[in-house]
Amino acid sequence: xxxxxxxxxxxxxxxxxxxxxxxxxxxxxxxxxxxxxxxxxxxxxxxxxxxxxxxxxxxxxxxxxxxxxxxxxxxxxxxxxxxxxxxxxxxxxxxxxxxxxxxxxxxxxxxxxxxxxxxxxxxxxxxxxxxxxxxxxxxxxxxxxxxxxxxxxxxxxxxxxxxxxxxxxxxxxxxxxxxxxxxxxxxxxxxxxxxxxxxxxxxxxxxxxxxxxxxxxxxxxxxxxxxxxxxxxxxxxxxxxxxxxxxxxxxxxxxxxxxxxxxxxxxxxxxxxxxxxxxxxxxxxxxxxxxxxxxxxxxxxxxxxxxxxxxxxxxxxxxxxxxxxxxxxxxxxxxxxxxxxxxxxxxxxxxxxxxxxxxxxxxxxxxxxxxxxxxxxxxxxxxxxxxxxxxxxxxxxxxxxxxxxxxxxxxxxxxxxxxxxxxxxxxxxxxxxxxxxxxxxxxxxxxxxxxxxxxxxxxxxxxxxxxxxxxxxxxxxx
Numbered sequence: 001x002x003x004x005x006x007x008x009x010x011x012x013x014x015x016x017x018x019x020x021x022x023x024x025x026x027x028x029x030x031x032x033x034x035x036x037x038x039x040x041x042x043x044x045x046x047x048x049x050x051x052x053x054x055x056x057x058x059x060x061x062x063x064x065x066x067x068x069x070x071x072x073x074x075x076x077x078x079x080x081x082x083x084x085x086x087x088x089x090x091x092x093x094x095x096x097x098x099x100x101x102x103x104x105x106x107x108x109x110x111x112x113x114x115x116x117x118x119x120x121x122x123x124x125x126x127x128x129x130x131x132x133x134x135x136x137x138x139x140x141x142x143x144x145x146x147x148x149x150x151x152x153x154x155x156x157x158x159x160x161x162x163x164x165x166x167x168x169x170x171x172x173x174x175x176x177x178x179x180x181x182x183x184x185x186x187x188x189x190x191x192x193x194x195x196x197x198x199x200x201x202x203x204x205x206x207x208x209x210x211x212x213x214x215x216x217x218x219x220x221x222x223x224x225x226x227x228x229x230x231x232x233x234x235x236x237x238x239x240x241x242x243x244x245x246x247x248x249x250x251x252x253x254x255x256x257x258x259x260x261x262x263x264x265x266x267x268x269x270x271x272x273x274x275x276x277x278x279x280x281x282x283x284x285x286x287x288x289x290x291x292x293x294x295x296x297x298x299x300x301x302x303x304x305x306x307x308x309x310x311x312x313x314x315x316x317x318x319x320x321x322x323x324x325x326x327x328x329x330x331x332x333x334x335x336x337x338x339x340x341x342x343x344x345x346x347x348x349x350x351x352x353x354x355x356x357x358x359x360x361x362x363x364x365x366x367x368x369x370x371x372x373x374x375x376x377x378x379x380x381x382x383x384x385x386x387x388x389x390x391x392x393x394x395x396x397x398x399x400x401x402x403x404x405x406x407x408x409x410x411x412x413x414x415x416x417x418x419x420x421x422x423x424x425x426x427x428x429x430x431x432x433x434x435x436x437x438x439x440x441x442x443x444x445x446x447x448x449x450x451x452x453x454x455x456x457x458x459x460x461x462x463x464x465x466x467x468x469x470x471x472x473x474x475x476x477x478x
Contacts, residue, residue: 039148040155041226042073043219047142048118057116059108066149067103070158071113074099075134076144079216081246086216090209091122091133102157110134141211144222166235173233173240173421175429179436180229180242183258186221191254220246221254233421236294237413240421245440252477257436260447261476265454267462268331268471270442271365274412274419276328276466278394279321281312283467292414297401308397315390324391331471334360340387346379371405372396416442424461428454448476 044050050068074094079086085093099106113119118140122133149155195214202210223230224243233240247255255262267273277283284290290305298304315321327333334351338360341347347363349356367380374381385392399405425437425444432453438445446454451474459469 037155037159038152039150040158041146041148041223041228042069043076043144043146043215043222044069044072045076045136045140045142045215046145047140048072048136050147053116053118057112059112061105061108061112063109063112064151064154066151066154067106067109068113069147069149070102070154071099071106071109072118072136075119075136076212076215077219079212080219081241086209086212087122087133089122089133090135090212091120092135094134098162101162102154135212143211144215144219146222146226164234164236165232166238169233169235169238169417170231173231176240176421176425176437176439177229177231179257179438180231182227183436184224185256185259186225187254187256188221188225191218191221191251194251194254217248217251220244220248221251224255233417237410238417238421239413239441240417240439242438244438244445255477257447260449261478262438262445263448263451263474263476264440264443264445265451265458266443266473266475267458268473269328269333270416270470271368271412272324272328272333273331273470274415274442274466275391275395276325276468277415278398279312279316279325279391280467281309281316283465284309284312287415287418287465289411289415292411292418293398293407294410295398295401295404295407297404298398298407308394311394311397315393318390320388321390324388325468329468329470334364337364337384340383341380344379344383346383368395369405369409371402372399413441419462419465420444423465424457427461428457 050065050072054063054065054068075092078092078094087093096106103109110119110121114121117137120135120137122135195217198217199210199214202213207213220243224247229243230246231240231242239245244252244255252262252264277287277289290299290308293299293305301307324333327336334357338347338349338351338356341360341363347360349359351357351360363380367374367378367384370378370381375385395408398408398411420439420442425439428435428437432450435450435453436446437450437454444454444458455472455474458472463469
């Protein structure tokens with residue numbers, strides 16, 4: 001049983017490793033011929049017969065039925081991309097500014113749905129920061145069913161480019177979109193049976209929002225099976241978001257390509273490993289690290305980025321930096337950090353246990369991506385700084401300034417995206433255009449036949465660009 005120090009919870013909510021998680025925008029964003037579409041399939045709880053509701057309770061304003069469908073859809077679809085956007089009471093955090101761009105009179109639609117008992121709005125909100133959450137009323141909570149919308153302007157608004165999508169990078173990644181085709185096979189029956197069992201377990205444990213969790217988890221597979229492919233690069237970390245990135249890990253085994261099992265090829269301790277260029281002047285320049293730093297407090301300084309290069313020169317030969325580089329290259333960073341935490345009585349458990357390793361990973365992220373001020377109240381951050389002072393000094397500089405701590409996670413995400421999407425995948429596609437490849441951020445997915453080719457490209461290109469081949473973990477989706 002793992003024991004995690006209370007200081008972890010104090011910083012875990014402030015770090016920003018998931019800064020570019022999918023939103024209600026990106027979850028449905030598509031590129032290609034989407035502007036020509038005459039219909040779009042959305043999903044709402046089957047207990048909501050929206051046409052019957054509207055007939056029995058005619059709205060007192062001019063309305064479009066499809067707008068109601070879209071609102072009901074996003075309440076479920078948003079958590080499927082980021083479960084953090086649903087609170088403990090089951091309310092989904094819906095961005096009202098985005099909703100207003102889709103539906104100008106959205107307030108009238110929400111007010112109507114509340115009045116007829118279909119949805120509830122939470123009472124908590126922070127002006128200009130957090131909107132009132134929305135949830136489907138318990139009576140209507142049920143499995144999702146497909147429903148088509150045909151309103152042209154709404155479809156165009158949903159599928160077109162928007163503020164959270166990087167249009168050029170999405171277009172640059174189109175060579176990967178060709179693999180989202182009817183050869184993708186989804187065992188919906190198996191996935192639904194798996195989730196029904198999980199739902200029963202959660203209900204037995206007292207989770208009153210188990211149906212909501214079920215719906216959010218199954219939605220990416222329902223869309224995949226229907227051929228409703230989401231495909232967009234966000235404009236923050238430049239990560240590619242698709243149906244696969246939104247799919248719960250335990251559900252991947254229900255997806256095949258052309259009748260074959262898929263295999264993910266993951267970079268072990270990828271985030272710590274990708275920090276290598278921050279500790280070597282040559283790779284710092286080669287990867288144009290300074291261009292990937294989004295922190296005006298730092299980049300506006302007259303000696304930027306010279307001070308970063310000077311700091312690299314200062315720390316690169318320190319024993320802690322050499323140890324860090326050695327450990328992350330061996331793929332043992334989480335294990336070593338866990339041992340350090342155990343020695344300091346901040347953690348208990350068997351690091352070889354996958355659940356325990358996940359906890360250590362969360363502690364690591366909370367430590368590395370928290371504000372610089374966290375060193376004053378977090379034992380984990382202090383230990384990291386004590387054990388790896390040279391490494392910490394680089395990270396600290398990148399996170400300079402109040403509220404700028406997300407700069408480090410964004411930097412690593414942009415580097416990851418460039419290496420995986422722009423270098424590895426693009427090269428594979430150029431040399432072997434018939435090899436099916438998908439990505440889940442730092443992971444490349446393919447069929448068993450092509451594992452040797454993909455791993456060879458990953459190792460070679462990583463070594464060229466950041467100075468070492470990573471340890472790779474291959475996992476079959478079964």
